[in-house]
Amino acid sequence: MTTIVAVADGIFEIRDGKPVLLGTRCTNCGNHMFPRQTGCPRCLFNEQEDVELATAGTLWTWTVQAFPPKAPPYLGPVGDDFTPYGVGYVELPDQLRVEGRLTVADPEQLKIGMPMELVLEPLSLDEDGNQIVTYAFAPVDNGDQS
Amino acid sequence: MSDVAIVGIGMHEFGRHDGISGMDQGVTAVRRALADCGQQWSDMEFAVGGSMDGGAADTMVSRIGLTGLPFTNVVNGCATGGTALAQAVNTIQSGAGDLGIAIGFDKHEKGAFRIKGPRGKDWYGGSGLALTTQFFGMKINRYMHQYGITQPTLAKVGAKAFRNGALNPMAWRRKPLSEEEVAESLMLSYPLTQYMFCSPGEGGVAMILCRADKAKQYTDRPIYLKAAAVRTRKFGSFEVLAPSIAIEHDPGPTSAASKAAFEMAGIGPEDVDVAQLQDTEAGAEVMHMAENGFCEHGEQEQMLANGETEINGRLPVNTDGGCLANGEPIGASGLRQVYENVLQLRGDAGERQVPNDPKVAYTHVYGAPGISGVTILSR
Ligand SMILES: [Zn+2]
Numbered sequence: 066m067t068t069i070v071a072v073a074d075g076i077f078e079i080r081d082g083k084p085v086l087l088g089t090r091c092t093n094c095g096n097h098m099f100p101r102q103t104g105c106p107r108c109l110f111n112e113q114e115d116v117e118l119a120t121a122g123t124l125w126t127w128t129v130q131a132f133p134p135k136a137p138p139y140l141g142p143v144g145d146d147f148t149p150y151g152v153g154y155v156e157l158p159d160q161l162r163v164e165g166r167l168t169v170a171d172p173e174q175l176k177i178g179m180p181m182e183l184v185l186e187p188l189s190l191d192e193d194g195n196q197i198v199t200y201a202f203a204p205v206d207n208g209d210q211s
Numbered sequence: 212m213s214d215v216a217i218v219g220i221g222m223h224e225f226g227r228h229d230g231i232s233g234m235d236q237g238v239t240a241v242r243r244a245l246a247d248c249g250q251q252w253s254d255m256e257f258a259v260g261g262s263m264d265g266g267a268a269d270t271m272v273s274r275i276g277l278t279g280l281p282f283t284n285v286v287n288g289c290a291t292g293g294t295a296l297a298q299a300v301n302t303i304q305s306g307a308g309d310l311g312i313a314i315g316f317d318k319h320e321k322g323a324f325r326i327k328g329p330r331g332k333d334w335y336g337g338s339g340l341a342l343t344t345q346f347f348g349m350k351i352n353r354y355m356h357q358y359g360i361t362q363p364t365l366a367k368v369g370a371k372a373f374r375n376g377a378l379n380p381m382a383w384r385r386k387p388l389s390e391e392e393v394a395e396s397l398m399l400s401y402p403l404t405q406y407m408f409c410s411p412g413e414g415g416v417a418m419i420l421c422r423a424d425k426a427k428q429y430t431d432r433p434i435y436l437k438a439a440a441v442r443t444r445k446f447g448s449f450e451v452l453a454p455s456i457a458i459e460h461d462p463g464p465t466s467a468a469s470k471a472a473f474e475m476a477g478i479g480p481e482d483v484d485v486a487q488l489q490d491t492e493a494g495a496e497v498m499h500m501a502e503n504g505f506c507e508h509g510e511q512e513q514m515l516a517n518g519e520t521e522i523n524g525r526l527p528v529n530t531d532g533g534c535l536a537n538g539e540p541i542g543a544s545g546l547r548q549v550y551e552n553v554l555q556l557r558g559d560a561g562e563r564q565v566p567n568d569p570k571v572a573y574t575h576v577y578g579a580p581g582i583s584g585v586t587i588l589s590r
Pocket residue numbers: 091092093094095096105106107108109110
């Protein structure tokens with residue numbers, strides 16, 4: 066079975082097959098930051114606590130990456146294997162807006178304000194055959210919604 | 212602030228120049244600026260220069276003259292040229308020198324800029340997020356949603372750039388393109404197509420500045436710097452290459468630099484006769500019109516439809532073709548805008564000359580990681 070590994074440490078944890086983003090919250094003003102950092106650019110206070118960020122929110126803006134990024138640094142498939150992917154900012158309520166890949170790349174299916182949730186996105190295999198994954202946002206399946 | 216004047220300008224053609232280094236292009240710009248005001252390199256009391264990929268600017272003295280002058284290198288992203296100019300102004304105002312030169316040049320590899328992830332981690336680039344083009348697509352997409360700007364308006368901006376570039380012998384892209392050709396070119400980062408984006412390029416610009424009361428010694432047509440302001444992002448500003456942004460909103464460094472510059476010059480946007488605004492892509496020009504105070508958000512749609520930003524319009528914008536037609540050699544780009552404005556104010560802009568004797572000209576650069584530089588010039 067292929068082992069799944071995160072693209073880097075300290076950005077997200079994988080729990081029940083889904084990513085949980087690792088953020089920081091300023092203990093003075095409540096400002097949220099991602100990725101984790103020390104020092105708050107909002108109130109200039111220097112005491113923060115580690116928090117896990119919300120796993121769902123709404124699409125604030127988006128685009129589609131239609132050409133292959135330069136590799137390196139890009140770890141996903143390039144050349145003939147490249148497939149366009151969406152990129153957007155998702156607003157996590159009362160926290161912040163996080164940039165990430167979107168699982169949808171069709172402009173017809175992307176609308177500002179639509180509900181989104183975190184999922185894992187495969188990039189490539191590392192030299193040991195492990196599947197490198199990053200986090201991405203997928204439209205919330207609201208088929209059951211009345 | 213009218214105590215500094217621009218007395219000489221020089222430029223190396225923008226574009227792709229195989230076999231000519233970025234430094235070579237900077238040296239050519241310096242020689243042309245010196246010739247423009249009849250001065251020698253040995254007359255320069257100080258120099259400020261910058262380049263991102265073209266090497267350390269100060270090393271050019273081994274070719275243009277080891278005169279011992281103080282030469283400061285500046286590196287400030289897309290605002291490198293604007294910062295070089297601001298530093299030259301500061302040097303003159305502080306009394307450290309009466310006559311000096313600001314230089315910017317560059318030469319980049321082809322294609323989109325290769326960018327490492329923030330804070331040295333490769334998860335960002337590895338995940339496919341380290342592209343400035345994405346930011347521009349996302350910023351204008353949100354803006355269009357909020358303020359009712361349409362895709363045809365973006366195509367109009369592109370077509371205008373190439374039309375103006377065709378009239379500019381120093382421009383890289385000199386072939387006019389129709390709105391249809393711009394709109395139907397390859398979609399790179401929705402809603403922006405290939406011809407709505409500028410490319411990294413090559414070129415060099417230099418300008419010679421002096422104390423305003425000495426300007427007539429060097430030229431009979433001095434152009435005065437009424438303002439030069441540089442600002443960086445504040446908390447809540449939406450900027451390029453940001454893994455996250457705050458929900459709290461700040462209008463950004465462009466608004467701040469613009470306000471500071473107008474205050475310094477003691478005039479308002481309504482007094483400006485010609486403007487060069489950062490157009491990394493067509494949407495940026497649209498948004499920067501409002502961020503610099505030239506209209507309200509959303510009014511651009513009608514302004515473009517009316518042709519108000521054409522060379523013959525009410526507020527000509529990017530008369531030399533902007534970044535879209537000239538490409539973006541990072542170190543030189545901000546100085547190119549000033550060069551164009553000096554030509555316009557002198558009445559030397561040839562086929563693309565703004566009519567009715569323009570008196571006040573405005574430049575604006577913007578770049579990573581959230582920096583803007585504005586200048587205001589007058590005759
Ligand atoms: Zn704080």
